[in-house]
Amino acid sequence: MLEVTGLQAWYGQAQALHGVDVRVGAGEVVALAGRNGAGKTTTVRCLIGLHAQVRGTVRFLGRDVTRMPAHQRARAGMGWVQDDRGIYASLTVEENLLLPPTVSDRAWPLDRVYEAFPVLAERRKASGTTLSGGEQQMLAIARALRTGARLLLMDEPSEGLAPVVVARIGTIIREIKATGAGVLLIEQNVKFAATVADRHYLLSQGRIVETLDNSEFRRREGELLKHLGI
Numbered sequence: 375m376l377e378v379t380g381l382q383a384w385y386g387q388a389q390a391l392h393g394v395d396v397r398v399g400a401g402e403v404v405a406l407a408g409r410n411g412a413g414k415t416t417t418v419r420c421l422i423g424l425h426a427q428v429r430g431t432v433r434f435l436g437r438d439v440t441r442m443p444a445h446q447r448a449r450a451g452m453g454w455v456q457d458d459r460g461i462y463a464s465l466t467v468e469e470n471l472l473l474p475p476t477v478s479d480r481a482w483p484l485d486r487v488y489e490a491f492p493v494l495a496e497r498r499k500a501s502g503t504t505l506s507g508g509e510q511q512m513l514a515i516a517r518a519l520r521t522g523a524r525l526l527l528m529d530e531p532s533e534g535l536a537p538v539v540v541a542r543i544g545t546i547i548r549e550i551k552a553t554g555a556g557v558l559l560i561e562q563n564v565k566f567a568a569t570v571a572d573r574h575y576l577l578s579q580g581r582i583v584e585t586l587d588n589s590e591f592r593r594r595e596g597e598l599l600k601h602l603g604i
C-alpha cells in the first residue's frame with residue numbers, strides 16, 4: 375500500500391535523508407527506529423506531504439503521491455497520528471473525533487470508536503485540555519480511524535505514557551492490523567515496537583541501515599539497541 379523509493383530530503387543546504395526505501399503492506403505493522411536526529415520525523419513529514427525539499431518517489435495505493443499536497447494525501451487515506459497528538463484543547467472529545475472529514479467507506483462510526491475506546495466514551499463531553507496524556511493518544515488514534523484512513527503513520531505513540539497505557543496502545547495497533555489497515559510506527563521504544571511490528575527498519579543518519587523481520591529483530595535486540603544508542 376505504501377512504497378517509498380529513494381527518498382531524499384533537505385533542510386536548506388543540509389541533506390537529512392539520503393535515499394530511504396520503505397514499504398508497508400495492507401495489514402502490516404512496520405516500525406521505523408533510530409536515534410535522535412536519524413531522520414524519522416523528516417521521513418514522516420515527507421510521506422504526509424509536509425516537507426517540500428524532497429526527491430524520490432512515494433506511492434500510495436498504487437498512485438504516485440510524491441507531489442500531492444498534504445490535504446489530498448489525507449483524503450486518499452493517509453492518517454497521521456502526530457507526536458504532539460494534535461488535540462484541540464477548546465473542543466470536546468467528541469468534537470475532536472468528528473472534526474476531520476471521513477475519507478473512505480472504512481470510516482469507523484462513532485459507536486465503533488466508543489466500543490474500542492471505552493475511555494473516550496466516558497469522556498466524550500470532556501474538553502481536550504482535561505485529558506491525560508494516554509487519553510490524548512487514544513483520541514489521536516481514534517480520530518484517524520474514524521476518518522477511515524487506510525494507512526496510519528504513528529509518530530512515537532508510546533512516548534511519555536505509563537506501561538499499562540502503552541500495552542493498551544499495543545492492543546489497539548493489533549486490532550488496526552486485523553482490519554487490514556497498514557501502520558508505520560515511528561518508535562524509539564524498540565521493546566514496545568517488538569510487541570506489535572511485523573518488520574523493522576533501522577534508520578541512521580538519513581539512511582536505512584537494517585531491515586529485519588520481527589523474529590530476527592528480537593534475537594538481535596541487545597546488539598541493535600547498542601548500535602542505535604537508544
Ligand SMILES: Nc1ncnc2c1ncn2[C@@H]1O[C@H](COP(=O)(O)OP(=O)(O)OP(=O)(O)O)[C@@H](O)[C@H]1O
Nearest residue numbers: 385388389390408409410411412413414415416417
Ligand atoms: N527544521 C529543521 N531545520 C534544519 N534541520 C533540521 C530541521 N529538522 C530536522 N533537521 C535535521 O534533520 C535531521 C533529521 O532530523 P529528524 O527530526 O527527522 O530526526 P528524528 O530521527 O525524527 O529525531 P527526533 O527523534 O529527535 O525528532 C537532523 O540532522 C536534524 O538536525
